[in-house]
Amino acid sequence: MWRIWLLFEPRRALIGLAVFLFSLAIIIHFVLLSSDRFNWIDGPQASVSVDAVQSEAVATDSIRLIG
Numbered sequence: 655m656w657r658i659w660l661l662f663e664p665r666r667a668l669i670g671l672a673v674f675l676f677s678l679a680i681i682i683h684f685v686l687l688s689s690d691r692f693n694w695i696d697g698p699q700a701s702v703s704v705d706a707v708q709s710e711a712v713a714t715d716s717i718r719l720i721g
Contacts, residue, residue, distance in 0.1 A: 659667075686692040690699055 687695065
């Protein structure tokens with residue numbers, strides 16, 4: 655194991671590893687914040703699309719016609 659550190663300078667390797675892991679963590683957190691399910695700051699958004707409202711209206715109208 656010690657021969658691997660002869661190939662790399664330990665300070666530069668550890669700083670590079672820390673920068674890479676910090677960047678990866680930031681990217682993962684921003685991806686999760688952009689999703690609706692895992693957004694822990696704003697919470698889930700109640701986004702209702704027009705298609706869902708129209709299909710619900712059609713379903714309730716058809717139930718009224720049947721019943």
